Amino acid sequence: MKALMKLRPGRDGMGLQDMPIPEAGENEVVIKVAYAGICGTDLHIRSDEYEANAPVIMGHEFSGTIHQVGAGVLGYAVGDPVVSLTAVVTCGHCRYCLSGTPMLCSERKSIGSGVNGAFAQYMVVPARTLYPIPEGVSLKAAALCEPLACCVRSVSEVCRIDAGDIVLVSGPGAIGLLALQVARANGAKVYVSGTSADEPRLRLAMQLGAAGTITVNRESLAEAAEKITGGAGFDAVFECAGVAASADGCLKVVRKGGRFGQIGLFGKAIPFDLDLLLKKEVKLSAGFATTPDSWRTALRLLEAGTVDTLPIVSDIFPLESWETAFDKMEHKMGLKILFSLSQQN
């Protein structure tokens, strides 16, 4: 099978390789991948800004159907539509593994960076990390379950958005548009900010339920925040762009005692005004990756139709066109770009 791999360090260290179709060991399944999304993390892996255990098949956002069931696996059969938690290798006995936060385990290896991932026709995962895709949720919609679960982790589990909160989401990329929908599901009134280059994305934010948008290079974020919140500032802000100016803007417009949720990945250290954080008593929170609970919630939100992932899918490419797909993503053209790995809907 063809697989898109990080083969060695360096921006030219990615490429398609022929790999053997994996076999399911005990308590494992082989998944026939339907769709796999390119994530900001994959761009960081391409640029050596996020660690990868090269040579490794990339891709951690995916959906698929079970192709082979290994010995000892109960409750799953060939053909079942599934997604999987990304932290597939963990020690199983540290305080993080035992408290439902396996992504913090020091021995964690995630698919697509630590172990072989979803940018291939087939992949193998342990059965214990699987989640069945609910009826009525398409494989295409479920391919965004991982980034959605990341947003559930940050917005619902760590930052705990409440009904009535006025929230700013900075950065209307795929993560921002999912964070918007999760915050709305929790009862918040959500505004989304971006630059004029983001205008189509800001329009989509309105379709997906934003109360308003702010174009930061056309209008003052501070003035817009003042108008929206009657001078108080936002109850919570989510930095979803992974850009220093966006983090700075968020910190300036969050209210005293408000919450700052970091979701975007910068790929480097950035200047951040901790004096301002201190003086405003802002609570800084970060959700890294996903918990088993956040996957359950994400799948329920998809099943109920509370979150719509399909409008966020902008392009679908075959794996062979990976360079076009990655270039498009790096130039912020399109939103969530998926690879189609097999002919399924």
Ligand SMILES: [Zn+2]
């Ligand atoms: Zn991702």
Ligand SMILES: [Zn+2]
């Ligand atoms: Zn552990």
